[in-house]
Amino acid sequence: MTSRRTPVASEEPPGNEPPPGSIAETYREVMPLVDFDAAMTKGDDVALTIPLESIHEVLERGRDDARLQMNLLRNQTAVDWEDRGLEIVYHLYSIPLRQAVTIKSWLPAEGAVVESVADLYPMADWAERECREMFGIEFIGHPDPRNLLLDEDIDIHPLRKSHPLAPIEMEQGVDVEFFTKQYPPPEPAEEEDAADETAAAAAPERKRVEDMTEEEREQRRAEQAERVARARELAAVRRAERLAGAPPAGGPRPEGAAPPPPPAAAPAAAPAAAEVAPSSAPVQDDRPPAPPPPELPTIPDAEEDPEGRAAAQAERVRIGRELAAARRAQLRGD
Numbered sequence: 331m332t333s334r335r336t337p338v339a340s341e342e343p344p345g346n347e348p349p350p351g352s353i354a355e356t357y358r359e360v361m362p363l364v365d366f367d368a369a370m371t372k373g374d375d376v377a378l379t380i381p382l383e384s385i386h387e388v389l390e391r392g393r394d395d396a397r398l399q400m401n402l403l404r405n406q407t408a409v410d411w412e413d414r415g416l417e418i419v420y421h422l423y424s425i426p427l428r429q430a431v432t433i434k435s436w437l438p439a440e441g442a443v444v445e446s447v448a449d450l451y452p453m454a455d456w457a458e459r460e461c462r463e464m465f466g467i468e469f470i471g472h473p474d475p476r477n478l479l480l481d482e483d484i485d486i487h488p489l490r491k492s493h494p495l496a497p498i499e500m501e502q503g504v505d506v507e508f509f510t511k512q513y514p515p516p517e518p519a520e521e522e523d524a525a526d527e528t529a530a531a532a533a534p535e536r537k538r539v540e541d542m543t544e545e546e547r548e549q550r551r552a553e554q555a556e557r558v559a560r561a562r563e564l565a566a567v568r569r570a571e572r573l574a575g576a577p578p579a580g581g582p583r584p585e586g587a588a589p590p591p592p593p594a595a596a597p598a599a600a601p602a603a604a605e606v607a608p609s610s611a612p613v614q615d616d617r618p619p620a621p622p623p624p625e626l627p628t629i630p631d632a633e634e635d636p637e638g639r640a641a642a643q644a645e646r647v648r649i650g651r652e653l654a655a656a657r658r659a660q661l662r663g664d
Contacts, residue, residue, distance in 0.1 A: 348376045353431050360395045377432040385435055386445040399424040406457035408465045410491045415439045443647055446472040464489040470646040471626055475654045482658040
């Protein structure tokens with residue numbers, strides 16, 4: 331257990347300390363050498379702001395100690411406080427004891443690195459991947475540091491406040507009628523109006539299904555089956571191009587790549603009902619499998635070997651970044 335303390339700061343208002351007998355006192359009994367700040371959140375949970383280097387230790391002891399039994403990680407996220415840095419947040423809950431706690435810690439805005447807790451809570455595997463791509467936080471020792479939501483070759487962090495936002499078309503809470511009067515939409519040109527009217531007159535009136543005859547319904551089902559067959563042909567061609575090394579959008583194949591096989595013939599339109607029905611077969615993932623995670627160096631205790639701990643953490647970050655870069659290159663076909 332470590333007594334080193336990273337400067338912490340709480341966003342809770344002063345004087346909002348937990349009442350006597352709260353779970354904060356239990357944490358002090360279980361981990362007397364870890365110095366932390368305790369406060370009540372707006373949701374009436376106890377929030378503990380702990381040193382960054384104690385996150386894995388505090389979560390592990392809180393999970394295994396019989397007085398806490400924090401066996402459920404309900405949520406893990408982060409908050410960008412801009413100049414103050416990033417705040418990482420863990421929402422924990424004890425199912426046997428029915429008590430909750432929020433664990434927080436501060437990270438620098440640049441070069442944010444924290445030890446992974448995926449070995450303690452399986453849910454953290456996905457949550458840490460999301461925090462990594464949304465906020466740019468590197469998690470030491472994560473088994474599979476790939477992007478979860480964004481493409482592998484995208485290197486942005488959308489939930490950072492420095493990330494550019496799209497322009498707001500209408501302010502929230504503005505009366506729509508008043509806004510329209512103040513900023514009327516542009517009037518369309520007369521030529522555009524005439525073209526729209528001509529197109530509307532030329533377009534056949536589309537009947538509702540309940541107003542159709544049986545022959546018209548059969549024709550509608552046949553048209554739908556033909557569209558489904560064409561869509562499946564296109565999907566088969568794109569999958570073949572991906573397997574041959576083409577980009578996901580079906581662009582030109584790289585030199586030396588084998589041409590994709592010809593698409594299968596379209597099925598007849600007679601069994602329309604069978605074609606329209608959705609297929610129950612699982613969707614195949616044509617991406618190459620991820621390589622097995624490499625062996626990571628063991629992180630020594632902070633009090634026994636602080637320099638070795640820092641070196642092991644840096645080595646884990648380097649291995650994780652190389653693994654993520656290799657995976658992106660593999661998926662791009664480089």
